[in-house]
Amino acid sequence: MNACLNCKKTEQEIPLLQMRYQQADVFICPQCLPVLIHKPANLAEKLPGLENVQPPQHEH
Numbered sequence: 001m002n003a004c005l006n007c008k009k010t011e012q013e014i015p016l017l018q019m020r021y022q023q024a025d026v027f028i029c030p031q032c033l034p035v036l037i038h039k040p041a042n043l044a045e046k047l048p049g050l051e052n053v054q055p056p057q058h059e060h
């Protein structure tokens, strides 16, 4: 069963967003999406390579 890469909630518990990363399908829930957006390096443990991704410049 598919589960959020960060919190491990399954698609039975919460809607999951499907993404592609390095030729694989990855899933993340809406609650964890901000982590991927703002602090992608925090997910480097689950998605190797993200430690090099810098968050975009904030405009505010």
Ligand SMILES: [Zn+2]
Pocket: 004, 005, 006, 007, 008, 009, 028, 029, 030, 031, 032
């Ligand atoms: Zn999650």
